[in-house]
Amino acid sequence: MIEWVSADRCVQCGICVKVCPTHVFDLGPDDTPVIARQEDCQTCYICEAYCPADALYVAPYADEKVKVEEQELIASGILGSWRKTIGWGPGRTKLAAMDQTPFIDRILPANFNDKP
Numbered sequence: 679m680i681e682w683v684s685a686d687r688c689v690q691c692g693i694c695v696k697v698c699p700t701h702v703f704d705l706g707p708d709d710t711p712v713i714a715r716q717e718d719c720q721t722c723y724i725c726e727a728y729c730p731a732d733a734l735y736v737a738p739y740a741d742e743k744v745k746v747e748e749q750e751l752i753a754s755g756i757l758g759s760w761r762k763t764i765g766w767g768p769g770r771t772k773l774a775a776m777d778q779t780p781f782i783d784r785i786l787p788a789n790f791n792d793k794p
């Protein structure tokens with residue numbers, strides 16, 4: 679569940695407000711987003727992935743809120759870290775390029791590669 683918007687890091691781009699599929703954010707008076715409908719969060723991490731300033735923290739607990747402190751999030755390196763994890767952002771290796779999961783084998787029919 680979305681737990682934090684860093685006012686210090688936010689550059690007021692508005693991307694998180696636009697990409698959130700359940701409209702969790704409103705724009706605050708200075709265009710920094712505020713978490714307006716936290717209970718509607720789907721823990722999808724889309725906002726954290728898109729945030730260019732690593733200003734958001736989505737906790738992995740979908741059904742409960744957790745208390746967070748910005749300085750602790752920064753010290754642990756976790757604030758906005760999902761974007762880095764999936765390789766979004768300039769100069770990063772995309773997760774798809776690292777993934778070795780034989781995904782295609784799971785979705786093709788079992789006999790797809792059999793010659794007639």
Ligand code: SF4
Pocket residue numbers: 679680697698699700701702703718719720721722723724725726736
């Ligand atoms: S994690 Fe998904 S649903 Fe929750 S605030 Fe971010 S974009 Fe919206």
Ligand code: SF4
Pocket residue numbers: 683684687688689690691692693694695709710711728729730731732733734
């Ligand atoms: S995407 Fe990040 S930088 Fe942009 S408005 Fe949202 S929190 Fe601020």
